[in-house]
Amino acid sequence: MKNIYLIITLFIGIQSTLAFDGRVKKSINLDWRFSLDANVNAQDKNFDDSQWRQLNVPHDWSIEGEFLESNASGTSGAFLPGGIGWYRKEINIDKLSKEEEYEIHFDGVYLNSDVWINGHHLGFHPNGYIGFSYNLTEHLVEGKNVIAVKVDHSKLPSGRWYTGSGIYRNVWLERHHKLHVLPNELLITTPEVSNEKAVVNVSTAIKNTWGKKKNIEVNFQIVDPKGKVVGNYDQKLKVVDQNEIQHQLELENPFLWSTDAPNIYYLNIAIKENKQLIDTYSTHFGIRKLDWIPQKGLFLNDQPILLKGLSNHQDAGPVGVAVPEQVLYRRLKMLKDMGCNALRTAHHPFAPEFYTMCDTMGFMVMDEAFDGWWKNKADYDYGIYFEKYWKKDLENFVKRDRNHPSVVIWSIGNEVPKFTNDEQESIVNELKKHDTSRPVTQGRGYLGTHIDLAGFNGHGELKNVIENYHKKDPNKLIIGTEITHTLQTRGVYRTKTWYRTKDNPAPWEKPEHFKRIEPRVYKIKDLSEEEVFTGITSKYQSSYDNSIVRIGVRHEWNRVEALDYYIGNFRWTGFDYLGESFNWPARTANFGIIDLAGFPKDHYYLYQSLWSDVPMVHILPHWSHKGKEGVKIPVVVYTNGDAAELFLNGKSLGKKEMTSERQIVWQVPYTKGKVEAIAYKEGKEWSKQIIQTAEEAYTMKLTSDRKRINADKKDVLHCEINVVDAEGNIVPNAMDEVTIEVSGAGKIIGIENGDILDMSSSKYDLTRKVFNGKCLLIIQSNGKTGDINIKVTSKTLKEADLRIGTHAL
Ligand code: GAL
Numbered sequence: 169m170k171n172i173y174l175i176i177t178l179f180i181g182i183q184s185t186l187a188f189d190g191r192v193k194k195s196i197n198l199d200w201r202f203s204l205d206a207n208v209n210a211q212d213k214n215f216d217d218s219q220w221r222q223l224n225v226p227h228d229w230s231i232e233g234e235f236l237e238s239n240a241s242g243t244s245g246a247f248l249p250g251g252i253g254w255y256r257k258e259i260n261i262d263k264l265s266k267e268e269e270y271e272i273h274f275d276g277v278y279l280n281s282d283v284w285i286n287g288h289h290l291g292f293h294p295n296g297y298i299g300f301s302y303n304l305t306e307h308l309v310e311g312k313n314v315i316a317v318k319v320d321h322s323k324l325p326s327g328r329w330y331t332g333s334g335i336y337r338n339v340w341l342e343r344h345h346k347l348h349v350l351p352n353e354l355l356i357t358t359p360e361v362s363n364e365k366a367v368v369n370v371s372t373a374i375k376n377t378w379g380k381k382k383n384i385e386v387n388f389q390i391v392d393p394k395g396k397v398v399g400n401y402d403q404k405l406k407v408v409d410q411n412e413i414q415h416q417l418e419l420e421n422p423f424l425w426s427t428d429a430p431n432i433y434y435l436n437i438a439i440k441e442n443k444q445l446i447d448t449y450s451t452h453f454g455i456r457k458l459d460w461i462p463q464k465g466l467f468l469n470d471q472p473i474l475l476k477g478l479s480n481h482q483d484a485g486p487v488g489v490a491v492p493e494q495v496l497y498r499r500l501k502m503l504k505d506m507g508c509n510a511l512r513t514a515h516h517p518f519a520p521e522f523y524t525m526c527d528t529m530g531f532m533v534m535d536e537a538f539d540g541w542w543k544n545k546a547d548y549d550y551g552i553y554f555e556k557y558w559k560k561d562l563e564n565f566v567k568r569d570r571n572h573p574s575v576v577i578w579s580i581g582n583e584v585p586k587f588t589n590d591e592q593e594s595i596v597n598e599l600k601k602h603d604t605s606r607p608v609t610q611g612r613g614y615l616g617t618h619i620d621l622a623g624f625n626g627h628g629e630l631k632n633v634i635e636n637y638h639k640k641d642p643n644k645l646i647i648g649t650e651i652t653h654t655l656q657t658r659g660v661y662r663t664k665t666w667y668r669t670k671d672n673p674a675p676w677e678k679p680e681h682f683k684r685i686e687p688r689v690y691k692i693k694d695l696s697e698e699e700v701f702t703g704i705t706s707k708y709q710s711s712y713d714n715s716i717v718r719i720g721v722r723h724e725w726n727r728v729e730a731l732d733y734y735i736g737n738f739r740w741t742g743f744d745y746l747g748e749s750f751n752w753p754a755r756t757a758n759f760g761i762i763d764l765a766g767f768p769k770d771h772y773y774l775y776q777s778l779w780s781d782v783p784m785v786h787i788l789p790h791w792s793h794k795g796k797e798g799v800k801i802p803v804v805v806y807t808n809g810d811a812a813e814l815f816l817n818g819k820s821l822g823k824k825e826m827t828s829e830r831q832i833v834w835q836v837p838y839t840k841g842k843v844e845a846i847a848y849k850e851g852k853e854w855s856k857q858i859i860q861t862a863e864e865a866y867t868m869k870l871t872s873d874r875k876r877i878n879a880d881k882k883d884v885l886h887c888e889i890n891v892v893d894a895e896g897n898i899v900p901n902a903m904d905e906v907t908i909e910v911s912g913a914g915k916i917i918g919i920e921n922g923d924i925l926d927m928s929s930s931k932y933d934l935t936r937k938v939f940n941g942k943c944l945l946i947i948q949s950n951g952k953t954g955d956i957n958i959k960v961t962s963k964t965l966k967e968a969d970l971r972i973g974t975h976a977l
Contacts (some may be wrong), residue, residue: 174367188210190438190448192346196257196272198224198881200335206252211284211316214655217256224881227331227341228278229323235927237331237752240324240489244546246746246755247927250321250333253861258314258340267446268343269377270304274313275520276337278489279550280320288314294553296331297516299568322690323548328539329481330514332489332747335423337519347407349394349437350447351410351569352557356435357605361469366422368399370435371414375406383443385570386413388659391434393423398967424469425454425508425573429531432573445468452571454527458580459713460607460621462643466735474728475532475736476779477510478503478761482518485764486918486930487946488746493521494884498873499766500525503742506772507779512738515539515582519563520526523629526574532570534609534649536579536736537565543585557599566602575606579649582611592616613650623649626740629718630688638733644937649671652724653717655709655758658769658922659940661789662696662710663802665872668717690719695833707750709758711770711788713831719772722830723778725778739775744849744922754924763922765944766886770806783855784808785847792862800835807832809847811856815840823848837909863893865902867966870958879974887945887958887970891938900941902949906962907935910947913974914956918946949974 201220203210210217230241233249241248261270272290274281279296280290286309290302296923302312315950318947353373360367368390376382383406388833390399423431439447459467466473483698484491484499484652496519503511511526512534526533539556544551562580569575580595581587596618607620614622614637622644628634631652639644655668667682692714699712709715713722721739721927728734744760756764761771773786785807793801805812813823813833824832834841840861847854869890889901910916918930921939928936936943953976961967 174697176273177843184599188416189361190445190744191342191348191567192861193451196259196339196341197252198530199257200227201256202227203254204229204251208254208320209280210254210256210713211289211318212230213286213289215316220256222878225335226337226490226492227488228336229336230330230333230489230577231486232928232929232931235753235755236319240689241747242735243331243749244326244328244330244747246330246749248330248746248753249827250324250326252322253319253334254492255317255319255335257315259315260817261310261313263310264265264308264310267345268305269346270308270342271301272304273299273340273342274335274337275299275302275339276333277317277319278321278332278376279326280707282318282320284316294557297551299337299520299567300564307947315437325546328546328549329748330488331712332363332483332484333678334490336364336489336525337602345439345446347382347439347441348375348447349373349439350375350410350563351449351451352564354396354410354449354451354571355603356453356571358455358457361422361424361808362456364421365422366419368417368419369414371412372437374405374407374411374413376409376437377735381406381408382441384439384446387438388417389436389438390417391436392419393431408851419455425456426468427473430454430528430573432528434728440516450570452524452527453571453787456573457574458576460645462645463733467730470823473509474509475647476508477532477534477736477738478508478513478742479510479514479738479740480521480742481514481736481747483746485744485746485766486920488930492882492884492917493950494874495886496522497525498886499743501765501770502532502762502768504529504595505780506776507781508775509779510534510738511742512536512579514741520568523569523572523574527572529806531574532576533574534577534579534647535569535575535612536582536597537562538581539583541565541584541587541591543579545585546582556596562595562598566599569603570603573633576610577647579607580608580610580619581613581621582649584610584613585612587616589616589618593618593692593717596808609647609649614646620644622646624901625650626653626717629653629724631690634727634731634734638731640747642733646734648728648734649723649736652719652721652901653714653715653740653759654721654771655715656769656771657708657762657924658711659790660705660708660711661701661706662704662714663700663712663961665692665714666710667715673693685718688718691717691721692716692720696800696835700796700799700801704892705953707754710771712802713771713774721774721778725830726828744924749924753927755922755927758924760937762964764924765920765922765942765959767922767942767944774831777808780808783847783849785845785855785857787811787843787857787859791840791843791859791901794800796838797840799838801838803834803836803843805832805845805847806830807845807847807855809849813846813848815842815846860890860897862897864893865891865893865894865899865904865965868906868962868968869896870968870970872972873973876915876973876975877949877956879949879951881949881951884917884948885972887947887955889938889945889960890939890967891942891965898941902941903937903939903962904962905935905937906943906960908963909934909959909961910945910956912951912957913954914972915950916945917948918944920944920946947972
């Protein structure tokens with residue numbers, strides 16, 4: 169604790185003795201004290217917290233708890249606990265100056281937080297997804313100050329998904345001059361954009377809390393993506409309380425922002441008084457042109473573009489909702505590599521860093537404010553507070569996100585039960601007070617008339633629903649805000665099609681349920697007459713695109729490509745997410761195309777074949793089916809080529825053209841060995857893949873995504889454990905139990921195998937099974953320098969180890 173505590177002290181101390189030269193925003197994530205004790209009142213400055221646990225935020229205490237059937241969070245919250253948690257942190261300030269103000273910013277606390285500084289109550293904030301700030305100035309003293317935060321997540325379920333609990337996003341301490349820019353009031357728009365010219369409008373507010381008039385000079389500077397200053401503007405101002413300032417700049421030959429070329433500009437604002445710099449504020453923005461043209465579709469910088477989108481919840485499997493930046497980045501990078509270009513924040517605002525990554529990586533975001541509105545959807549969700557808080561929370565949300573080029577659509581809700589047109593209108597109007605440059609939609613909100621884009625959830629997967637809506641309202645573009653829903657479990661296959669029916673039984677379990685929906689679903693032909701892979705629990709789903717709710721991925725994408733007014737969709741979901749499982753004992757329902765650990769399922773490659781132009785081919789299923797010798801196994805190939813040839817042990821099984829089914833299938837009598845697919849495009853070899861039967865599991869291969877990490881208590885690496893045979897082939901059905909040890913400069917913050925039925929602790933169960941050959945470790949720097957040593961032992965496998973270095977700071 170001491171070191172970091174000293175750094176903060178020194179930093180603030182030294183700065184306040186120098187001439188004031190701009191605002192300082194410092195992370196105060198490290199060294200908090202924490203207690204999960206509902207019976208304390210720990211707000212007072214002198215409360216003795218020396219026996220409390222010491223930890224760093226972001227922190228999620230729910231994911232540290234046990235999965236228990238009796239936990240009130242139930243299926244929605246993945247059976248993990250809530251409770252009341254207290255956090256306390258010391259902040260030392262050497263010297264206070266009457267020129268300065270201090271603010272504390274919480275990016276997100278789940279939920280119902282009360283905050284105190286030195287025993288003074290600063291406020292209550294119920295919303296767990298949008299950040300909030302408090303001005304600390306009048307309660308600070310020189311020397312020791314104490315922030316106390318009470319988080320009340322005692323009433324569950326508070327959401328329809330896993331929410332986590334605690335200070336699960338970053339916390340910042342900001343010091344600025346009493347005369348300063350108000351970042352929330354900053355609005356950057358680009359009303360005219362072409363390759364030759366862009367008009368950039370900047371408006372913001374300057375606040376003066378001195379209580380007397382000040383003469384200042386404000387400078388706006390625009391820096392292009394190459395680092396060149398391309399715009400400059402100075403204005404003299406007299407500020408008494410608050411002044412608005414606006415300026416229009418013209419830029420020649422701008423670098424446009426797009427999903428392929430996410431060019432970023434910077435705006436630097438500086439305020440001077442008597443030539444002395446007193447405040448600075450910098451942010452980034454993008455220059456792009458979006459046209460939503462009825463009947464024709466969406467155009468980005470005059471080029472047609474489809475939303476190749478995914479809905480996601482914010483949790484990242486084993487780390488819960490306290491998601492380190494590297495974990496988020498790894499996830500987004502996988503999606504980018506798959507060809508995804510759009511993301512929906514289901515069903516609430518995400519962490520600020522998510523939007524910055526989307527800006528710089530090139531994703532379009534459908535930014536969602538709420539799930540339900542006045543009527544709660546889960547027993548204790550935000551619906552309880554909606555009436556009192558929605559306007560303020562909506563304003564903070566829009567003002568927080570409106571300068572991000574990635575944000576292209578606002579969503580005001582999702583499957584809002586029995587909403588009225590007036591309710592929809594009031595929310596749209598309120599939102600448009602703060603931004604008019606983006607269209608507004610709502611998940612399944614097409615029943616109201618005030619949204620700009622008709623959003624269809626699962627209902628839009630039923631036959632002809634979208635087409636019929638278009639006939640009635642031809643001028644409204646349509647998005648599949650939550651389409652496609654399919655399910656799949658990594659490494660699991662069934663050759664007969666499964667349709668989700670009420671209560672989740674398979675059609676062969678409850679045929680009467682299936683009969684009711686049969687005429688309205690887009691049916692998928694069985695891949696064999698008799699089921700090839702029997703004896704699998706019905707909680708696991710097949711990874712051929714044949715475990716569907718109403719439409720499969722392939723038919724749905726054909727529909728998007730065929731209908732100009734249907735501008736794309738946000739699949740439910742990209743990643744498996746905690747919660748919303750089909751009952752105990754399951755943690756999730758397997759909607760993701762990537763599992764909880766971040767291992768891709770076969771659907772990942774299916775989407776890649778539909779969405780990406782980078783040459784690829786993918787074979788499924790795996791080729792280790794001992795006991796099935798001679799049985800015909802459907803081998804499916806996904807490719808963005810136009811034909812493929814399949815080989816079994818070097819012998820061609822034929823070259824076939826890609827079909828309108830967007831896959832190529834061979835029926836292959838099983839014999840062990842090598843399966844190879846060569847994809848072709850326009851007659852030329854395009855891509856190839858070989859898979860091979862694995863022999864007995866022998867050892868593990870450990871691989872890390874980082875060669876070295878920073879010794880900063882923040883940086884993380886992902887280490888994959890792959891069970892392999894003596895030749896190094898991955899054993900795709902291995903379920904061996906392994907024991908993990910990590911020592912040296914790192915600590916385990918998550919262990920995950922992706923098995924929805926594995927209720928082991930993601931944090932503490934160091935002995936656990938791998939699932940279908942794989943398990944993931946997420947390891948974070950513990951602040952020490954030197955090596956991180958990872959050792960994995962097993963009673964059934966030869967042990968394996970890996971050493972990763974750290975960079976000293
Ligand atoms: C939708 C809902 C999503 C998720 C999904 C699961 O109706 O909007 O949040 O619950 O169903 O199928």
